[in-house]
Amino acid sequence: MGQFPGRPPHCLLITGGAGFIGTNFVHYWADRYPQDKLTVLDALTYAGKRENLRHLEQTNRLQFVEGNITDRQLVDQLLARHDITCLVNFAAESHVDRSISAPDTFVQTNIVGTFTLLEAFRAHWQSQVARNPERRYCFLQVSTDEVYGSLTEASPGFTETTAFAPNSPYSASKAGGDHFVRAYSQTYGMPTIVTHCSNNYGPYQFPEKLIPLICRNILQGLPLPIYGDGRNIRDWIYVDDHCHALELVLLNGQFGESYNIGTDDEVRNIDLVHTLCDLMDDLAADLPVSPSQKLIQFVDDRPGHDWRYAIDATKLRQELGWRPKASIATGLRKTVQWYLAHLDW
Structure with a gap:
Protein backbone atom coordinates (compact mmCIF):
# COMPACT_ATOMS: atom_id res chain seq x y z
CA MET A 1 0.00 0.00 0.00
CA GLY A 2 1.38 3.42 -0.93
CA GLN A 3 1.24 6.68 0.94
CA PHE A 4 2.06 10.35 0.55
CA PRO A 5 4.69 11.12 3.19
CA GLY A 6 3.70 14.38 4.85
CA ARG A 7 0.96 15.07 2.32
CA PRO A 8 -2.83 15.02 2.62
CA PRO A 9 -4.75 12.58 0.42
CA HIS A 10 -5.07 13.54 -3.21
CA CYS A 11 -8.29 13.88 -5.16
CA LEU A 12 -7.83 12.66 -8.73
CA LEU A 13 -9.99 13.33 -11.76
CA ILE A 14 -9.12 10.62 -14.27
CA THR A 15 -10.47 11.34 -17.73
CA GLY A 16 -10.81 8.36 -20.06
CA GLY A 17 -10.64 6.12 -17.00
CA ALA A 18 -12.86 3.43 -18.52
CA GLY A 19 -10.52 2.85 -21.45
CA PHE A 20 -7.59 0.46 -21.65
CA ILE A 21 -4.73 2.28 -19.93
CA GLY A 22 -7.12 4.41 -17.85
CA THR A 23 -8.82 1.33 -16.41
CA ASN A 24 -5.52 -0.24 -15.44
CA PHE A 25 -4.35 3.03 -13.87
CA VAL A 26 -7.55 3.38 -11.82
CA HIS A 27 -7.19 -0.16 -10.46
CA TYR A 28 -3.48 0.39 -9.81
CA TRP A 29 -4.06 3.65 -7.92
CA ALA A 30 -7.05 2.37 -5.93
CA ASP A 31 -5.00 -0.61 -4.74
CA ARG A 32 -1.99 1.48 -3.71
CA TYR A 33 -3.69 4.59 -2.35
CA PRO A 34 -7.03 3.66 -0.77
CA GLN A 35 -7.11 6.97 1.11
CA ASP A 36 -7.32 8.97 -2.13
CA LYS A 37 -10.57 10.05 -3.76
CA LEU A 38 -10.99 9.00 -7.38
CA THR A 39 -13.42 10.46 -9.90
CA VAL A 40 -13.59 9.02 -13.41
CA LEU A 41 -14.97 10.99 -16.36
CA ASP A 42 -15.49 8.94 -19.52
CA ALA A 43 -17.68 9.40 -22.60
CA LEU A 44 -18.07 5.60 -22.93
CA THR A 45 -17.41 5.54 -26.65
CA TYR A 46 -16.74 2.17 -28.29
CA ALA A 47 -13.47 1.57 -26.39
CA GLY A 48 -14.64 2.59 -22.90
CA LYS A 49 -16.51 0.14 -20.67
CA ARG A 50 -17.99 1.11 -17.33
CA GLU A 51 -18.04 -2.57 -16.36
CA ASN A 52 -14.25 -2.37 -16.07
CA LEU A 53 -14.73 -0.25 -12.94
CA ARG A 54 -17.98 -1.68 -11.60
CA HIS A 55 -16.47 -3.33 -8.54
CA LEU A 56 -14.74 -0.13 -7.48
CA GLU A 57 -18.00 1.78 -7.92
CA GLN A 58 -19.96 -0.74 -5.89
CA THR A 59 -17.47 -0.56 -3.03
CA ASN A 60 -17.48 3.26 -3.12
CA ARG A 61 -13.82 3.38 -4.15
CA LEU A 62 -14.58 5.84 -6.95
CA GLN A 63 -17.30 7.99 -8.46
CA PHE A 64 -18.03 7.50 -12.14
CA VAL A 65 -19.42 10.26 -14.38
CA GLU A 66 -20.41 9.68 -17.98
CA GLY A 67 -19.57 12.75 -20.04
CA ASN A 68 -17.27 14.35 -22.58
CA ILE A 69 -14.08 16.27 -21.85
CA THR A 70 -15.24 18.99 -24.28
CA ASP A 71 -18.11 19.83 -21.88
CA ARG A 72 -16.58 22.75 -19.98
CA GLN A 73 -19.48 23.19 -17.60
CA LEU A 74 -19.34 19.55 -16.55
CA VAL A 75 -15.58 19.61 -16.05
CA GLU A 93 -9.11 8.82 -29.70
CA SER A 94 -6.15 6.52 -30.24
CA HIS A 95 -6.53 4.16 -33.18
CA VAL A 96 -4.44 5.19 -36.18
CA ASP A 97 -6.66 3.45 -38.75
CA ARG A 98 -9.73 5.26 -37.43
CA SER A 99 -7.87 8.59 -37.56
CA ILE A 100 -7.19 8.06 -41.25
CA SER A 101 -10.87 7.50 -42.06
CA ALA A 102 -12.36 10.03 -39.57
CA PRO A 103 -9.75 12.62 -38.48
CA ASP A 104 -12.29 15.20 -37.31
CA THR A 105 -13.18 13.16 -34.22
CA PHE A 106 -9.51 13.06 -33.26
CA VAL A 107 -9.18 16.82 -33.52
CA GLN A 108 -12.23 17.33 -31.29
CA THR A 109 -11.14 14.95 -28.55
CA ASN A 110 -7.36 15.18 -28.59
CA ILE A 111 -6.99 18.92 -29.23
CA VAL A 112 -10.26 20.68 -28.32
CA GLY A 113 -10.86 18.30 -25.41
CA THR A 114 -7.38 18.80 -24.01
CA PHE A 115 -7.74 22.58 -24.35
CA THR A 116 -11.07 22.45 -22.50
CA LEU A 117 -9.52 20.48 -19.64
CA LEU A 118 -6.59 22.88 -19.45
CA GLU A 119 -8.82 25.94 -19.25
CA ALA A 120 -11.01 24.36 -16.58
CA PHE A 121 -8.05 23.16 -14.52
CA ARG A 122 -6.31 26.53 -14.81
CA ALA A 123 -9.32 28.33 -13.33
CA HIS A 124 -9.70 25.71 -10.59
CA THR A 144 2.30 8.75 -27.02
CA ASP A 145 5.70 8.19 -28.61
CA GLU A 146 4.01 8.51 -32.00
CA VAL A 147 4.22 12.31 -31.80
CA TYR A 148 7.93 11.95 -32.56
CA GLY A 149 7.34 10.27 -35.91
CA SER A 150 9.37 7.36 -37.24
CA LEU A 151 12.92 6.05 -36.81
CA THR A 152 15.27 4.10 -39.03
CA GLU A 153 16.73 0.88 -37.65
CA ALA A 154 20.03 2.59 -36.88
CA SER A 155 18.57 5.68 -35.18
CA PRO A 156 18.87 6.18 -31.41
CA GLY A 157 15.63 6.17 -29.43
CA PHE A 158 13.40 9.18 -28.97
CA THR A 159 14.41 11.50 -26.14
CA GLU A 160 12.41 14.28 -24.52
CA ALA A 172 -0.79 15.01 -35.08
CA SER A 173 -3.81 15.54 -32.84
CA LYS A 174 -1.94 14.21 -29.79
CA ALA A 175 1.00 16.49 -30.60
CA GLY A 176 -1.39 19.44 -30.79
CA GLY A 177 -2.78 18.68 -27.35
CA ASP A 178 0.73 18.24 -25.94
CA HIS A 179 1.78 21.64 -27.30
CA PHE A 180 -1.17 23.24 -25.52
CA VAL A 181 -0.12 21.59 -22.24
CA ARG A 182 3.40 22.96 -22.59
CA ALA A 183 2.05 26.40 -23.46
CA TYR A 184 -0.08 26.49 -20.30
CA SER A 185 2.98 25.70 -18.23
CA GLN A 186 5.08 28.38 -19.91
CA THR A 187 2.38 31.06 -20.12
CA TYR A 188 0.45 30.60 -16.88
CA GLY A 189 2.95 28.74 -14.71
CA MET A 190 0.41 25.92 -14.43
CA PRO A 191 1.77 22.69 -12.88
CA THR A 192 1.73 20.39 -15.90
CA ILE A 193 3.64 17.27 -16.94
CA VAL A 194 3.51 15.35 -20.24
CA THR A 195 4.45 11.70 -20.66
CA HIS A 196 5.18 9.93 -23.94
CA CYS A 197 4.86 6.17 -23.74
CA SER A 198 5.57 3.34 -26.15
CA ASN A 199 3.04 0.64 -27.19
CA ASN A 200 1.07 -0.69 -24.22
CA TYR A 201 -0.34 -4.19 -23.85
CA GLY A 202 -2.19 -6.03 -21.11
CA PRO A 203 -5.74 -6.57 -19.76
CA TYR A 204 -8.78 -4.59 -20.93
CA GLN A 205 -7.38 -3.54 -24.32
CA PHE A 206 -10.01 -3.04 -27.02
CA PRO A 207 -9.91 -5.92 -29.54
CA GLU A 208 -9.10 -3.72 -32.55
CA LYS A 209 -5.53 -3.37 -31.26
CA LEU A 210 -2.91 -5.82 -32.47
CA ILE A 211 -2.40 -8.15 -29.50
CA PRO A 212 -6.05 -8.74 -28.48
CA LEU A 213 -7.03 -8.88 -32.17
CA ILE A 214 -4.53 -11.67 -32.81
CA CYS A 215 -5.74 -13.62 -29.76
CA ARG A 216 -9.40 -13.24 -30.75
CA ASN A 217 -8.83 -14.24 -34.37
CA ILE A 218 -6.85 -17.32 -33.36
CA LEU A 219 -9.73 -18.42 -31.11
CA GLN A 220 -12.15 -17.99 -34.02
CA GLY A 221 -9.89 -19.43 -36.71
CA LEU A 222 -9.85 -16.11 -38.60
CA PRO A 223 -6.95 -14.66 -40.62
CA LEU A 224 -4.22 -12.80 -38.73
CA PRO A 225 -3.73 -9.63 -40.83
CA ILE A 226 -0.19 -8.23 -40.85
CA TYR A 227 0.53 -4.89 -42.52
CA GLY A 228 3.17 -4.91 -45.27
CA ASP A 229 5.94 -7.43 -44.61
CA GLY A 230 5.52 -7.29 -40.82
CA ARG A 231 9.01 -5.94 -40.25
CA ASN A 232 7.91 -2.69 -38.57
CA ILE A 233 9.41 -2.37 -35.09
CA ARG A 234 7.71 -1.27 -31.88
CA ASP A 235 8.85 -0.78 -28.29
CA TRP A 236 6.37 -2.62 -26.02
CA ILE A 237 5.52 -2.03 -22.36
CA TYR A 238 3.26 -3.99 -20.03
CA VAL A 239 0.52 -1.63 -18.86
CA ASP A 240 1.25 -2.05 -15.12
CA ASP A 241 4.79 -0.81 -15.72
CA HIS A 242 3.33 2.23 -17.46
CA CYS A 243 1.05 2.83 -14.47
CA HIS A 244 4.02 2.66 -12.11
CA ALA A 245 5.84 5.25 -14.21
CA LEU A 246 2.81 7.54 -14.13
CA GLU A 247 2.64 7.15 -10.35
CA LEU A 248 6.24 8.34 -9.97
CA VAL A 249 5.74 11.22 -12.39
CA LEU A 250 2.51 12.35 -10.74
CA LEU A 251 3.99 12.28 -7.23
CA ASN A 252 7.54 13.45 -7.87
CA GLY A 253 7.93 14.65 -11.46
CA GLN A 254 9.10 18.17 -12.24
CA PHE A 255 6.42 20.56 -13.44
CA GLY A 256 6.86 21.86 -16.97
CA GLU A 257 8.79 18.74 -17.95
CA SER A 258 8.06 15.76 -20.17
CA TYR A 259 9.07 12.16 -19.51
CA ASN A 260 9.49 9.33 -21.99
CA ILE A 261 8.34 5.88 -20.86
CA GLY A 262 9.69 2.77 -22.61
CA THR A 263 11.38 -0.55 -21.94
CA ASP A 264 13.85 -1.22 -24.78
CA ASP A 265 11.71 -4.28 -25.63
CA GLU A 266 11.79 -3.67 -29.38
CA VAL A 267 10.03 -6.34 -31.43
CA ARG A 268 9.13 -6.66 -35.10
CA ASN A 269 5.40 -7.01 -35.64
CA ILE A 270 5.78 -10.37 -37.36
CA ASP A 271 7.91 -11.72 -34.51
CA LEU A 272 5.34 -10.54 -31.99
CA VAL A 273 2.60 -12.36 -33.89
CA HIS A 274 4.68 -15.55 -34.02
CA THR A 275 5.16 -15.33 -30.24
CA LEU A 276 1.41 -14.86 -29.71
CA CYS A 277 0.69 -17.85 -31.95
CA ASP A 278 3.05 -20.00 -29.88
CA LEU A 279 1.46 -18.82 -26.63
CA MET A 280 -2.06 -19.46 -27.88
CA ASP A 281 -1.09 -22.91 -29.14
CA ASP A 282 0.33 -23.65 -25.70
CA LEU A 283 -2.37 -22.11 -23.49
CA ALA A 284 -5.64 -22.38 -25.43
CA ALA A 285 -7.52 -25.63 -25.89
CA ASP A 286 -9.24 -26.91 -29.05
CA LEU A 287 -8.16 -24.18 -31.45
CA PRO A 288 -9.96 -24.36 -34.81
CA VAL A 289 -6.65 -24.07 -36.71
CA SER A 290 -3.40 -25.51 -35.39
CA PRO A 291 -0.67 -24.45 -35.45
CA SER A 292 -2.18 -20.99 -35.46
CA GLN A 293 0.67 -19.54 -37.53
CA LYS A 294 -1.17 -20.96 -40.55
CA LEU A 295 -3.61 -18.06 -40.12
CA ILE A 296 -1.01 -15.33 -40.77
CA GLN A 297 -1.94 -13.22 -43.77
CA PHE A 298 -0.04 -10.22 -45.10
CA VAL A 299 -2.17 -7.27 -46.21
CA ASP A 300 -1.49 -3.92 -47.90
CA ASP A 301 0.37 -1.50 -45.68
CA ARG A 302 -1.58 1.43 -44.24
CA PRO A 303 -0.81 5.01 -45.34
CA GLY A 304 1.91 6.78 -43.37
CA HIS A 305 2.85 3.63 -41.45
CA ASP A 306 5.77 4.51 -39.14
CA TRP A 307 8.69 2.11 -39.52
CA ARG A 308 10.10 2.03 -36.00
CA TYR A 309 9.47 3.47 -32.54
CA ALA A 310 12.09 3.34 -29.79
CA ILE A 311 12.11 5.18 -26.47
CA ASP A 312 15.08 6.43 -24.50
CA ALA A 313 13.75 6.46 -20.93
CA THR A 314 17.04 7.53 -19.33
CA LYS A 315 15.52 10.67 -17.79
CA LEU A 316 12.73 8.73 -16.08
CA ARG A 317 15.14 6.10 -14.80
CA GLN A 318 17.74 8.54 -13.49
CA GLU A 319 15.47 11.22 -12.02
CA LEU A 320 12.65 9.08 -10.61
CA GLY A 321 14.23 5.61 -10.29
CA TRP A 322 11.73 3.84 -12.53
CA ARG A 323 12.43 0.34 -13.83
CA PRO A 324 10.03 -1.97 -15.71
CA LYS A 325 9.20 -5.22 -13.96
CA ALA A 326 7.74 -7.27 -16.82
CA SER A 327 9.79 -8.53 -19.76
CA ILE A 328 8.04 -8.92 -23.09
CA ALA A 329 8.00 -12.70 -22.54
CA THR A 330 6.42 -12.63 -19.08
CA GLY A 331 4.09 -9.76 -19.94
CA LEU A 332 2.73 -11.39 -23.08
CA ARG A 333 2.11 -14.67 -21.27
CA LYS A 334 0.15 -12.87 -18.51
CA THR A 335 -1.79 -10.96 -21.15
CA VAL A 336 -2.78 -14.05 -23.14
CA GLN A 337 -3.79 -15.82 -19.93
CA TRP A 338 -6.00 -12.85 -19.01
CA TYR A 339 -7.78 -12.85 -22.37
CA LEU A 340 -8.34 -16.59 -22.22
CA ALA A 341 -9.84 -16.16 -18.75
CA HIS A 342 -12.10 -13.35 -20.03
CA LEU A 343 -13.47 -14.69 -23.28
CA ASP A 344 -16.44 -12.33 -23.07
CA TRP A 345 -13.96 -9.52 -23.67
Missing part, protein backbone atom coordinates in the same frame (compact mmCIF):
# COMPACT_ATOMS: atom_id res chain seq x y z
CA ASP A 76 -15.82 22.79 -13.97
CA GLN A 77 -18.44 21.16 -11.77
CA LEU A 78 -16.37 18.02 -11.20
CA LEU A 79 -13.21 19.94 -10.34
CA ALA A 80 -15.05 22.02 -7.74
CA ARG A 81 -17.40 19.36 -6.36
CA HIS A 82 -14.66 16.77 -5.79
CA ASP A 83 -11.95 19.24 -4.73
CA ILE A 84 -9.63 17.88 -7.41
CA THR A 85 -5.88 18.26 -6.95
CA CYS A 86 -4.64 16.17 -9.89
CA LEU A 87 -6.16 15.73 -13.34
CA VAL A 88 -4.83 12.72 -15.27
CA ASN A 89 -5.87 12.90 -18.91
CA PHE A 90 -6.13 9.53 -20.64
CA ALA A 91 -9.14 10.59 -22.71
CA ALA A 92 -8.19 10.25 -26.37
CA TRP A 125 -5.98 25.69 -9.71
CA GLN A 126 -5.76 29.49 -9.59
CA SER A 127 -8.73 29.64 -7.23
CA GLN A 128 -7.38 26.96 -4.89
CA VAL A 129 -3.58 27.01 -4.76
CA ALA A 130 -3.19 30.11 -2.56
CA ARG A 131 -5.57 28.64 0.01
CA ASN A 132 -3.94 25.20 -0.07
CA PRO A 133 -0.17 25.74 -0.48
CA GLU A 134 0.64 22.35 1.03
CA ARG A 135 -1.23 20.43 -1.70
CA ARG A 136 0.40 19.23 -4.91
CA TYR A 137 -1.73 20.26 -7.88
CA CYS A 138 -0.87 18.68 -11.21
CA PHE A 139 -2.24 18.34 -14.74
CA LEU A 140 -0.79 15.13 -16.20
CA GLN A 141 -1.14 14.68 -19.96
CA VAL A 142 -0.72 11.02 -20.96
CA SER A 143 0.56 11.01 -24.53
CA THR A 161 14.16 16.79 -26.79
CA THR A 162 13.33 14.95 -30.04
CA ALA A 163 11.34 17.27 -32.32
CA PHE A 164 7.73 16.34 -32.95
CA ALA A 165 7.15 14.93 -36.45
CA PRO A 166 3.72 13.22 -36.42
CA ASN A 167 2.79 11.16 -39.48
CA SER A 168 -0.90 10.36 -38.90
CA PRO A 169 -3.96 12.39 -37.93
CA TYR A 170 -3.90 10.55 -34.60
CA SER A 171 -0.32 11.47 -33.72
